[in-house]
Amino acid sequence: EIVLTQSPDFQSVTPKEKVTITCRASQSIGSDLHWYQQKPDQSPKLLIKYASQSFSGVPSRFSGSGSGTDFTLIINSLEAEDAATYYCHQSSSLPHTFGQGTKLEIK
Amino acid sequence: EVQMVESGGGLVKPGGSLRLSCAASGFTFSNAWMNWVRQAPGKGLEWVGRIKSKPSGGTTDYAAPVKGRFTVSRDDSINTVYLQMNSLKTEDTAVYYCSTGGYFFDFWGQGTLVTVSS
Numbered sequence: 698e699i700v701l702t703q704s705p706d707f708q709s710v711t712p713k714e715k716v717t718i719t720c721r722a723s724q725s726i727g728s729d730l731h732w733y734q735q736k737p738d739q740s741p742k743l744l745i746k747y748a749s750q751s752f753s754g755v756p757s758r759f760s761g762s763g764s765g766t767d768f769t770l771i772i773n774s775l776e777a778e779d780a781a782t783y784y785c786h787q788s789s790s791l792p793h794t795f796g797q798g799t800k801l802e803i804k
Numbered sequence: 805e806v807q808m809v810e811s812g813g814g815l816v817k818p819g820g821s822l823r824l825s826c827a828a829s830g831f832t833f834s835n836a837w838m839n840w841v842r843q844a845p846g847k848g849l850e851w852v853g854r855i856k857s858k859p860s861g862g863t864t865d866y867a868a869p870v871k872g873r874f875t876v877s878r879d880d881s882i883n884t885v886y887l888q889m890n891s892l893k894t895e896d897t898a899v900y901y902c903s904t905g906g907y908f909f910d911f912w913g914q915g916t917l918v919t920v921s922s
Contacts, residue, residue, distance in 0.1 A: 746907075784848065786849075788906075795849040798849075
């Protein structure tokens with residue numbers, strides 16, 4: 698099973714700040730890495746697929762990069778509505794696995 | 805508009821069974837690979853299992869903790885995917901989401917809560 702490790706686990710940030718969340722895979726997964734946003738009491742929403750492709754309707758301040766074992770989600774100019782937990786997910790091999798999540802708090 | 809509505813959750817005793825349903829609309833269900841993902845209270849996301857579309861073979865895959873106890877099935881005539889859960893354990897307590905997608909999960913339902921407790 699491929700283990701995904703996100704950092705940080707928690708971050709308190711101010712609006713307009715740039716946020717970087719990383720996801721490291723226990724073995725190479727190519728670009729089979731996806732990012733989701735989950736707000737409290739809501740279901741997850743897809744942000745980025747295949748490491749860097751934005752999903753339809755996602756604001757342009759969200760971007761992703763990386764390949765192999767190291768991936769990054771960047772949120773440029775953070776907005777208050779971006780308070781959420783962010784998860785990475787790999788589909789390179791079964792079972793699908795998720796990172797443990799990164800909770801963003803807006804100051 | 806894509807919509808997926810889960811139902812069937814509730815309180816069940818350890819060792820019991822439950823069947824969850826996920827009714828989908830707004831896309832060509834018969835071509836979609838469907839997944840179940842769960843989230844224990846206050847915890848992260850865990851993939852449970854999936855069923856491929858019939859054109860892709862209609863086969864199923866499961867996570868190790870549920871293999872042999874849970875079964876995913878689908879009825880394309882009514883755009884519904886099911887999760888049959890048997891021999892439930894307290895650690896199966898979670899919100900269960902259905903989602904579309906073979907690789908990335910592009911749409912999710914609102915989830916249904918399953919509580920396994922005596």
